[in-house]
Amino acid sequence: MTADKEKRRAISREAARRRRRVESDVFGDLSRLLPLQPSVRAHLDKPSVIRLTLSYIRTHTLLKGRTGTKTEVSHAVKYAEVKEGGEDRPECDEEKETEEVEASDESNMYLRILEGFLMVLSTEGDMIFLSDNVSKYMGLTQTELMGHNIFEFTHPCDHEEIRSNLRLTAEEVWRGAKRDFVMRIKSALTHRGRSANLKSATWKVLHCQGRAKVCVGPSSVSCLLLTCQPLPLSHTLLSTHTFTSQHSMDMRFTHCDQRVTALLGYGPEELLGRSIYDLCHTLDTSCLTKNHLNLCLKTQSVSGQYRMLVKGGGYVWVESHSAVIPSVRPSKSRPGAHQPLCILCVTYVLSGVEQPSLQLSLDQTVHRYLR
Amino acid sequence: MSAGGNDGTATRPADPTAEEEGPSQAGSSLPAVELPRKRKGDVEERSDTHVQQSLDFQMDDDLSRSEGEDQQVKMKCFREPHSQIEKRRRDKMNNLIDELAAMIPACQPMARKLDKLTVLRKAVQHLKTLKAGTSSAFTDTTYKPSILPHDDLRQLLLRAADGFLLVVSCDRAKILFTSESVSKILHFSRLELTGQSLFDFVHHKDINKVKEQLASSELYPRQRLIDAATGVQVQADSPVRPSHLTTGARRSFFCRMKHSRVAGKHEDKPSLLITSKKKDTYKYCTLHCTGYMRSWPSSQLDSEGDTEKETSNLTCLVTVCRLLPHTSHQPSKDVNVKPAEFVTRCAIDGKFTFVDQRATTVIGYLPQEILGTSCYEYFHQDDLQQLAEKHRQALRSKEKIETQCYKFKTKYGVYVSLQSQWFSFTNPWTKEVEFIVSLNRVISGPAHTKDEEAGSSKALQEDAKQIPIIPSLSSGVGTMIYAGSIGTQIANELIDTYSRMNSSPSSGAPSPFGPAQEKGPLVSPPTSRSASSREEAAGSSSQSHSDSGTAAGASSAASESTGEPSQLDFDSMVVPGLSSFSSDEAAMAVIMSLLETDVNMGQSGDFGDLHWPF
Numbered sequence: 001m002t003a004d005k006e007k008r009r010a011i012s013r014e015a016a017r018r019r020r021r022v023e024s025d026v027f028g029d030l031s032r033l034l035p036l037q038p039s040v041r042a043h044l045d046k047p048s049v050i051r052l053t054l055s056y057i058r059t060h061t062l063l064k065g066r067t068g069t070k071t072e073v074s075h076a077v078k079y080a081e082v083k084e085g086g087e088d089r090p091e092c093d094e095e096k097e098t099e100e101v102e103a104s105d106e107s108n109m110y111l112r113i114l115e116g117f118l119m120v121l122s123t124e125g126d127m128i129f130l131s132d133n134v135s136k137y138m139g140l141t142q143t144e145l146m147g148h149n150i151f152e153f154t155h156p157c158d159h160e161e162i163r164s165n166l167r168l169t170a171e172e173v174w175r176g177a178k179r180d181f182v183m184r185i186k187s188a189l190t191h192r193g194r195s196a197n198l199k200s201a202t203w204k205v206l207h208c209q210g211r212a213k214v215c216v217g218p219s220s221v222s223c224l225l226l227t228c229q230p231l232p233l234s235h236t237l238l239s240t241h242t243f244t245s246q247h248s249m250d251m252r253f254t255h256c257d258q259r260v261t262a263l264l265g266y267g268p269e270e271l272l273g274r275s276i277y278d279l280c281h282t283l284d285t286s287c288l289t290k291n292h293l294n295l296c297l298k299t300q301s302v303s304g305q306y307r308m309l310v311k312g313g314g315y316v317w318v319e320s321h322s323a324v325i326p327s328v329r330p331s332k333s334r335p336g337a338h339q340p341l342c343i344l345c346v347t348y349v350l351s352g353v354e355q356p357s358l359q360l361s362l363d364q365t366v367h368r369y370l371r
Numbered sequence: 372m373s374a375g376g377n378d379g380t381a382t383r384p385a386d387p388t389a390e391e392e393g394p395s396q397a398g399s400s401l402p403a404v405e406l407p408r409k410r411k412g413d414v415e416e417r418s419d420t421h422v423q424q425s426l427d428f429q430m431d432d433d434l435s436r437s438e439g440e441d442q443q444v445k446m447k448c449f450r451e452p453h454s455q456i457e458k459r460r461r462d463k464m465n466n467l468i469d470e471l472a473a474m475i476p477a478c479q480p481m482a483r484k485l486d487k488l489t490v491l492r493k494a495v496q497h498l499k500t501l502k503a504g505t506s507s508a509f510t511d512t513t514y515k516p517s518i519l520p521h522d523d524l525r526q527l528l529l530r531a532a533d534g535f536l537l538v539v540s541c542d543r544a545k546i547l548f549t550s551e552s553v554s555k556i557l558h559f560s561r562l563e564l565t566g567q568s569l570f571d572f573v574h575h576k577d578i579n580k581v582k583e584q585l586a587s588s589e590l591y592p593r594q595r596l597i598d599a600a601t602g603v604q605v606q607a608d609s610p611v612r613p614s615h616l617t618t619g620a621r622r623s624f625f626c627r628m629k630h631s632r633v634a635g636k637h638e639d640k641p642s643l644l645i646t647s648k649k650k651d652t653y654k655y656c657t658l659h660c661t662g663y664m665r666s667w668p669s670s671q672l673d674s675e676g677d678t679e680k681e682t683s684n685l686t687c688l689v690t691v692c693r694l695l696p697h698t699s700h701q702p703s704k705d706v707n708v709k710p711a712e713f714v715t716r717c718a719i720d721g722k723f724t725f726v727d728q729r730a731t732t733v734i735g736y737l738p739q740e741i742l743g744t745s746c747y748e749y750f751h752q753d754d755l756q757q758l759a760e761k762h763r764q765a766l767r768s769k770e771k772i773e774t775q776c777y778k779f780k781t782k783y784g785v786y787v788s789l790q791s792q793w794f795s796f797t798n799p800w801t802k803e804v805e806f807i808v809s810l811n812r813v814i815s816g817p818a819h820t821k822d823e824e825a826g827s828s829k830a831l832q833e834d835a836k837q838i839p840i841i842p843s844l845s846s847g848v849g850t851m852i853y854a855g856s857i858g859t860q861i862a863n864e865l866i867d868t869y870s871r872m873n874s875s876p877s878s879g880a881p882s883p884f885g886p887a888q889e890k891g892p893l894v895s896p897p898t899s900r901s902a903s904s905r906e907e908a909a910g911s912s913s914q915s916h917s918d919s920g921t922a923a924g925a926s927s928a929a930s931e932s933t934g935e936p937s938q939l940d941f942d943s944m945v946v947p948g949l950s951s952f953s954s955d956e957a958a959m960a961v962i963m964s965l966l967e968t969d970v971n972m973g974q975s976g977d978f979g980d981l982h983w984p985f
Contacts, residue, residue, distance in 0.1 A: 019488075026491040033498040050467040053494055057474045059523075060501050106550070107525040110536065113662045113691045118528050131524065178533075209693075210531035225531035241580050241624075250800040275805060277796065282716040282725045282808055285796055292799045305657070305695060317657075319625065319695070350625045350657055352576045355728075361716075362724040362742040 040143050051147030058128045062120065062213070062223060116229030119208070123166050123222055125150045137204065137230055139188030155184035155203055157297065168212045168222055177212035179224060182231070182294050182301055205231050205300040231300040231323065247343040249324075251276045251292055254342060263349050265311030278363065281307035281315055291322065295343055299324040305350060313364050314356035320347045525550075534693035537660070541585045541686045544569040556656070556694050558631040574627035574655050584622050584660075585688055621663045622688060625695075627655040662690025711813045716806050719766060719795075719865055721746045721858025724806065733789075733813055735782030745858045746809075751778035751786055759857050765793040766804055766865045776814050788814040803869055 031041050031049045034056060044052070111117065111133050120129035126149050132142040138153075151159055165179050187204035210226035243263060246255035252275050256268040264279075271279075280288060284306035294301035300323045307315040322345040464487075472478040472490045475497045485493075529535065535553035539546055546564050554560050557572070570578050630653070666686050713733060716725035722745050726738035734741075734749075741749070750758050754777035765772040771794040778786035792810045797803065 023488060023491070026488060026495065029495045030491060030498065033495060033502065047464060047467055050464075050471055053498065054467070054470055054474060057497065057501070061474075103525055106536070107528060109689065110525065110528050110532075110691060113536075113689060114528070114532065115661070118524070118531060120527065129527075131528075209533075211533070213530070225527055227528070227531050240583065250798050275798070277798070277805055278724070282714050282727070285716075285808060289796070289799060296799055319659075348625050351627070358728055359737075359739045359742070360725055360728065361738075362722075364739075 036143060040141075044143070048143070048147075052143060055128050055146045058122070058223075059120065062128070114227055114229065115232075116206075116227050119150075119224075119226045119228050121150060121166065121224040121226065123168065123224075125162065125166060128223060137187065137189070137206075137228070138185065139201075153186045155298075158183040165208075166224060168214070178209075179211060179226065180207075180209045180302075180304065182207050182298055184298055185228075205298050207231050207300075207302050231302065231321065241349045243347055243349075245271070245345045245347065247276065247345065249296070249341060249343060251288075251343065263316065264308060270311075278361070279309055281309065281360070283307075291320065295322055295324055308347075309361055309364060310353050310356065311364065312356075313359045314353045315360070316349050316353055317351040318347050318349050320345045322346070532691060532693050534658075534691050537662075537688075537690050537692050539569050539585065539688045539690075541664070541688060544581070544585055547687060556630070556658075556692075557628060559629075572629045574629075577626040580624060581626050584624050621661070622690065623659075623661045625657060625659050627657050628692075629653040630656050657695045658692040659695055660690040660692045662688060665689050713811055715746075715809045715811060717746055717809065717858075718806055718862070719804055720862035721762060721807075730811075733781075733787060733811075734779060740782070747857045749780045751780070754778060755857065759861060761793060762807075762858065762861050763864070765795050765807055766861065768795070769797070770794065779811075790814050804865060 027046050027049050030053055031044055034041070034049070034052055036044075036052070111131055117134040117137055118129070118131040119127060119134075122128050126147065127145055128147070130142050130145055134145060135141045138145070145153075150162065154162060161181060162183055165181055168177060183206055184203040185206050186201040188201045189204075206228045207230075208226045208228045210224060212222065212224050214222040240259060241263065243259040244257045245253055245260070248254050252273055253271040256266075256271050258268060260271065261267050277285065277288060287304050287306045291301045291303040301321075303320040303322070305317050305319050308318050309315045322343055325342050325344050327341040468487050468490050469484075471494055472485055475490070475493050477493045477497065478485055478490060529550065529552040533556065535556055536548070536550040537546065537553075538548040546567050546569055549561055549564050551561060553564060557564075559572075564572070569581065573581050664686055665688075711733070713727040713729040714725075715723055715727060715730065718724050723742050726736075726742060728738060731737055747755065747758070754775075757775055758777055761772050761774045771792045774791045774793065776788050776790050779789045781787050789811050791812065793807055795804045795807050798805050
């Protein structure tokens with residue numbers, strides 16, 4: 001009896017081995033079809049192959065968009081969509097290759113200028129596509145991340161906000177569905193820029209901007225196209241149309257640079273102790289609040305445009321990039337006064353003074369500014 | 372990327388004995404920890420993820436571990452039975468297969484679920500067909516492959532970024548190159564732009580700003596840097612370092628550029644777009660331009676080469692210009708302003724600190740005429756009670772408080788019916804209310820007003836038994852000190868709440884009916900923190916008999932409290948001059964108690980005991 005059993009077991013083992021071999025072969029085929037570097041390909045495990053295949057398919061569906069749905073016409077479709085402006089379609093392979101190389105240069109340039117990476121998110125938060133420079137910012141490569149879910153890599157407190165950005169209503173799509181938010185993502189980069197363990201990952205603040213896109217098709221995909229830029233901690237200020245200011249955590253001015261006088265009419269000392277909320281147009285209160293909350297929670301923020309009231313009347317449109325500066329205790333290497341936790345803002349003035357004779361706030365009625 | 376369990380098994384793709392691969396992160400041949408794939412924001416797995424995330428995650432491709440080590444790691448991190456780990460791995464694989472099946476058109480019409488191998492085979496076929504549609508360069512091994520053809524990447528990028536590439540020469544600001552997407556954003560074609568001077572398209576007021584950014588001369592004034600670690604500005608007083616000019620020096624600025632008006636397409640344009648006052652009818656949009664400086668060897672250019680001696684290179688600015696998102700500044704969902712509406716902002720005591728210019732058409736006053744005065748001075752006396760209550764509510768609630776219709780006195784003495792939404796703004800850091808935003812809407816219709824009057828006088832008569840009417844002066848603007856004090860008192864309550872919360876002694880607050888305080892009548896909240904709390908006012912008013920100013924109106928009202936007062940009586944009352952009003956505190960206390968809606972204060976009997984201090 002046992003011999004029989006043994007035999008049966010041996011047969012089933014052999015069958016299992018055969019099945020696995022076949023399966024591995026198919027996986028191998030699949031991975032060879034993926035446009036990956038050979039070195040990367042060799043190290044892929046099975047779930048990753050599927051994950052990347054999914055991403056590949058989804059990205060292509062995304063790009064086909066509303067135009068084509070059948071794979072047979074995908075060739076023509078792709079070129080039709082891509083060649084806007086009525087340029088001639090290159091017919092031969094060689095030309096296509098040059099195109100490709102040019103496109104590669106251009107897109108590399110974009111990514112470099114952007115100082116960020118491109119991310120395509122599904123409505124469930126799966127990172128369908130990431131540009132390959134993501135490794136520069138997150139320490140993890142494109143193939144490691146693609147197909148995974150963004151909620152695995154972002155700060156739990158930001159999940160609600162991310163979810164609300166992923167939600168899409170029909171009306172929004174009609175209007176263009178812009179997205180602009182700040183979130184914290186894990187970065188496995190060390191200070192020196194080397195990749196480290198995810199265990200020792202730090203939070204990196206990313207400013208994500210983009211739009212939602214819906215592609216109609218048999219498997220309609222709607223997703224978010226985002227550029228993700230880490231918010232810089234240092235700013236190079238060249239312009240006379242920018243000023244910096246320092247605030248206590250409740251957004252009252254504690255310091256302001258001289259350039260504010262030419263831009264808003266106030267001298268730096270006049271602003272000390274005043275709340276930024278007093279100095280801005282009431283309708284922009286919510287914009288500022290959001291900015292303030294982002295700062296308190298995520299330590300960095302971009303405000304979007306709001307109006308700052310000019311001394312004596314009128315207002316200017318501005319945008320502020322801010323960060324929370326950790327408190328500095330005097331130490332041997334950095335002697336000096338103790339600097340408490342504070343907010344540093346770099347404000348870009350976008351417009352000239354609008355409606356200079358209009359006095360909207362109490363403060364403007366009291367002062368008179370002669371330009 | 373954590374394993375279904377906590378093992379650190381290495382990937383063994385060729386291992387025939389492994390049933391399922393230890394899930395590992397792609398690109399690594401190492402023991403890796405894989406996070407469970409989240410589906411639809413799956414929250415239940417969170418705790419597991421957390422646990423797994425704390426495990427080692429090797430990313431360095433060069434490292435390799437021996438089998439023995441793996442086993443050790445596996446044992447060390449063992450938290451679940453092995454079967455559970457296996458099950459999880461299988462489930463994960465099955466989920467992936469299902470997702471794959473959903474994405475492949477060939478797999479979809481099938482009624483029954485396809486087995487793993489079939490799905491995989493169909494996936495292979497599908498990929499082959501997809502690839503057939505792409506350029507051959509894609510499969511060329513000498514060329515760096517990428518998941519997306521670069522053309523598509525470029526498209527995606529520009530669509531996401533809502534921007535275009537711009538290359539401008541630094542010396543003459545000539546546009547050398549723009550990407551195709553410029554036509555979507557500026558509505559000018561590439562041809563119209565290339566070769567033109569950038570300054571033809573930039574808003575005239577921003578020309579200087581842009582010139583600054585393009586300037587690559589060494590004479591450019593100091594470059595300012597902010598050291599983020601200390602927040603200190605570092606000024607490079609010496610002439611700009613050479614690196615500033617070389618390739619890579621970054622630029623980031625905002626500027627307004629013309630864009631052709633396209634009729635009917637942009638009705639939702641935000642007010643940020645301003646029409647040029649000149650005779651050309653262009654509209655401008657604001658762009659955020661970020662990029663860097665780059666040098667092109669002049670040999671590559673036809674006739675653009677610099678003739679200067681120092682350098683034969685042409686320096687350019689290469690930027691991506693992104694359209695600023697409009698959503699951030701559009702009136703948020705909180706404050707959705709429509710015509711015949713205006714916005715005001717008040718300090719917590721009700722004094723106007725901000726008035727929208729649209730208010731003028733409604734109330735007749737220019738903003739500067741009412742700024743600094745209390746909103747209560749303009750409310751009709753019938754509405755004071757209701758509004759004060761709403762005021763109190765607004766200060767304490769994060770919600771929007773809707774007022775009922777009320778009458779607001781316009782410049783010309785006529786009342787206009789308004790209805791407002793009030794909500795308080797709390798500083799996210801200090802959690803204190805800083806001001807109240809009021810969205811005011813005009814309610815039209817005379818019939819409405821009449822009802823209001825009838826209603827209010829009726830209510831008044833009922834209430835009158837309990838609460839005397841607040842006296843008001845029928846003429847003059849800004850002389851309604853009593854009314855103005857209402858706001859101050861309400862504000863003071865709030866401040867006391869804060870100070871009590873901060874455990875500062877508030878019990879030491881003096882009785883309002885004690886020796887007169889040396890405070891001006893219209894005192895703003897931060898300086899009148901010693902005002903008594905509600906409870907004290909209520910308590911002490913019943914005790915006080917004496918002095919502190921007079922307000923004949925109130926006293927006669929009190930004496931009439933048991934009677935049948937009518938509004939008309941007040942006009943005939945002798946109202947003391949303002950100078951006889953020596954204490955604001957006293958007035959506040961009275962008004963406070965008048966507005967008190969506590970049941971305790973409502974008994975008519977109690978009022979007999981009260982001796983109004985006026």
